[in-house]
Amino acid sequence: MTQTPELPGCGHDAPAIALAEALDRIRALLEPIDGQHRVALRSGLGEVLAQPIVAPAAVPAHDNAAMDGYAIRHSDADRDPLQVVGSAFAGHPYTDRTLAPGECVRIMTGGVVPDGADAVVMQERVHASGDTVEVRHWPEQGENIRLAGEDLAPGDTILAPGRRLNAADLGLIASVGQAEIWVKRPLRVAFFSTGDELRSLGQTLGPGELYDSNRYTLYGMLSRLGVSLLDLGVVPDDPAALQQALDQGAREADVILSSGGVSVGEADYMVDLLKAGGQAHLWRIAMKPGRPLTFGRYGSAWYFGLPGNPVSVMVTFTQVVVPALRYLVGEQHTPARRFSVRCQGPLRKRPGRQEFQRGRLMEQSDGTLRVESVGKQGSGILRSMSEANCFIVLPADSESVASGEWVVVEPFLAGGL
Numbered sequence: 001m002t003q004t005p006e007l008p009g010c011g012h013d014a015p016a017i018a019l020a021e022a023l024d025r026i027r028a029l030l031e032p033i034d035g036q037h038r039v040a041l042r043s044g045l046g047e048v049l050a051q052p053i054v055a056p057a058a059v060p061a062h063d064n065a066a067m068d069g070y071a072i073r074h075s076d077a078d079r080d081p082l083q084v085v086g087s088a089f090a091g092h093p094y095t096d097r098t099l100a101p102g103e104c105v106r107i108m109t110g111g112v113v114p115d116g117a118d119a120v121v122m123q124e125r126v127h128a129s130g131d132t133v134e135v136r137h138w139p140e141q142g143e144n145i146r147l148a149g150e151d152l153a154p155g156d157t158i159l160a161p162g163r164r165l166n167a168a169d170l171g172l173i174a175s176v177g178q179a180e181i182w183v184k185r186p187l188r189v190a191f192f193s194t195g196d197e198l199r200s201l202g203q204t205l206g207p208g209e210l211y212d213s214n215r216y217t218l219y220g221m222l223s224r225l226g227v228s229l230l231d232l233g234v235v236p237d238d239p240a241a242l243q244q245a246l247d248q249g250a251r252e253a254d255v256i257l258s259s260g261g262v263s264v265g266e267a268d269y270m271v272d273l274l275k276a277g278g279q280a281h282l283w284r285i286a287m288k289p290g291r292p293l294t295f296g297r298y299g300s301a302w303y304f305g306l307p308g309n310p311v312s313v314m315v316t317f318t319q320v321v322v323p324a325l326r327y328l329v330g331e332q333h334t335p336a337r338r339f340s341v342r343c344q345g346p347l348r349k350r351p352g353r354q355e356f357q358r359g360r361l362m363e364q365s366d367g368t369l370r371v372e373s374v375g376k377q378g379s380g381i382l383r384s385m386s387e388a389n390c391f392i393v394l395p396a397d398s399e400s401v402a403s404g405e406w407v408v409v410e411p412f413l414a415g416g417l
């Protein structure tokens, strides 16, 4: 058992810490997982590369034409018109012999430049009749030739470990002839909702009860990250049941996420269980929504206790859990893309906490972007998340924003979260 260090910002009544500070603390405690496996290239889409991809040979392999035209000898300027002695099409090189003075070869884009040629003249710049061509604009030496190795030299590292592979990356790896790659094993994430008031879909609601929506938003956001999921259902606010969920999560997953039960009183169960099972930190983070966060370790799993409010869950997930999961799986750190736009309409804010308001980025008729609030910003109003396509990120010390002022936005990449 590890003692919870007495850090500022730890505990219910401690002063709040900045989000960036919480991220630093979490990062300092996490250790990336081990484990990689070899997969067919296509199965690597969306996975994290575990071994560098090195170009075994030059790409392109040969000097080739960048245009349709004629491969010529640059020193032949005074021998124009030239004799066409053959052709070099993509996949069908001209291999008869080295070009002699006064000779040229018909060549198409991608065709290998024949021995002896050192420029390609575009077909629009010649006058062809029979087997001779007259060059109207003599090219520069090397003109319209793509050099061997121009794209990649042998031994070049083309992708480094930690890269999350996209479509272009698959093509790039294919271009060097590699059919299989090493990727990190998927992170296993267990998640559950806590609360005596929660019912699962299909059940009937009694007085004061509501449907559990957090497991659905978490399922959606986790699925996009390519982790393997273990849904542990709804767990009542009862220490024995919570312990059972944690035990199963720790046996079967690398990370355990729960939502709800981090407010004063309820959180104590969880903090006690974590202290007994590993390590516990309870932080008040100066962010809105999503102030309380429990972080720790239970057995061999990392634990994140998210707030219960549906919007708070999504905000803390994107801002705290996503960077942590990426770090754990060994992915290179790429901060979320943020930029400034003008705000359409005023925003209410009090200084003190960094806010993640829900906004809609809209394209104006002049092509510029503006953002407007989606309206009610309560942390229980999930509809605001569904309507939003970005967060409006307001710094802790900022006050209300007047219409037309510049604000920072963080767009949701797939249009929504």
Ligand code: AMP
Pocket (backbone or CB within 6 Å): 193, 194, 195, 197, 198, 210, 211, 212, 213, 214, 215, 259, 260, 261, 262, 263, 266, 307, 308, 309, 310
């Ligand atoms: P808690 O953090 O447990 O005090 O929950 C804060 C608020 O979020 C309460 O109104 C809960 O009913 C609500 N809540 C907690 N968990 C969920 C959930 N899984 N789905 C929907 N609402 C929830």
Ligand code: MG
Pocket (backbone or CB within 6 Å): 194, 195, 196, 260, 261, 262, 266, 308
């Ligand atoms: Mg609760």
